Amino acid sequence: MSKTSQTHKIATFLREHPGQRFSARDIALEITRLYPEDYADKRANPRFGDEKAFISQVVAEIGAQKKQLLSNCPDINWQDKPRPRVYWFDKPSVGVVDTAFSESDEVELEAEKAQSISEAELYPVLIDYLNSEHSLNCMRIDEKRSKNSRGNGGNQWLHPDIVAMEAVAHSWHGHVKTCVHEGGGQSVRLWSFEVKKELTMSNIRKCFFQAVSNSSWVNEGYLVATSIVDSKVEQELRMLSALHGISVILLSAENPSESELLLPALKRPQIDWQSVNRIVEENKDFNDFIDLVSNYYQTGRLRQRDWQ
Structure with missing residues (x-):
């Protein structure tokens, strides 16, 4: 099917857009566009009635691959709330914005948001x-x-x-x-x-x-x-x-x-x-x-x- 795994595709895409935040749907649309041949067989699967159903499947797979993503590239971050979950690549690593924040991470995030909107x-x-x-x-x-x-x-x-x-x-x-x-x-x-x-x-x-x-x-x-x-x-x-x-x-x-x-x-x-x-x-x-x-x-x- 593919010369590279889906997690590798995701990591590569995020590395090429450092600091930019993407939802799983954004990523799914981009990697299927960038690697059409790798997804040709899956797209042709009769259980996907249309393109929307196919993309929804890729979105679901991305959501289930958080651990693999972090293993592939420790500098990938995500934030679960508010939805939809967003992913981004950032160096140096500041950790995963998920279910466990350090006190410094929380203060940093609060300061960033305070500057963006009141x-x-x-x-x-x-x-x-x-x-x-x-x-x-x-x-x-x-x-x-x-x-x-x-x-x-x-x-x-x-x-x-x-x-x-x-x-x-x-x-x-x-x-x-x-x-x-x-x-x-x-x-x-x-x-x-x-x-x-x-x-x-x-x-x-x-x-x-x-x-x-x-x-x-x-x-x-x-x-x-x-x-x-x-x-x-x-x-x-x-x-x-x-x-x-x-x-x-x-x-x-x-x-x-x-x-x-x-x-x-x-x-x-x-x-x-x-x-x-x-x-x-x-x-x-x-x-x-x-x-x-x-x-x-x-x-x-x-x-x-x-x-x-």
């Missing part, structure tokens, strides 16, 4: 993703617009970074809407999102319980991050999520459509309107949000220009 820059990315993928009407809640009438720290962890309204019955038939309204059904669901750039063992509990605190009033609460540094953090997240019902989203800043709902949210049947009132009294942005929710309840109309 938390504030993630807000519009997340809003676009929620609007396009989940049909949510979102609003940014700026903590600087809170009164802080209860003194220093009185509003700590009071409200999330982003809130959203899901107009559940908006596209339903008019008769059904009437039934929902008259029968006391749920035509609106409220969501909240706490945004962090990266979750590590040093900040995971603080970030998670901040999300718990500022989402106690909603139907669904979410913690959003662009990166989870290792499997220990993910394991901690799974335990906390199971206990407290907060969902976790891995946000891809470069390709939002590839973002991943890592853990599902506990869907609360009722909104805590007393807590909502507390936040309305403290924050102008949140007051504007509830005003829009109120208008929708009254009119059933959505005007996209009202939402950011």
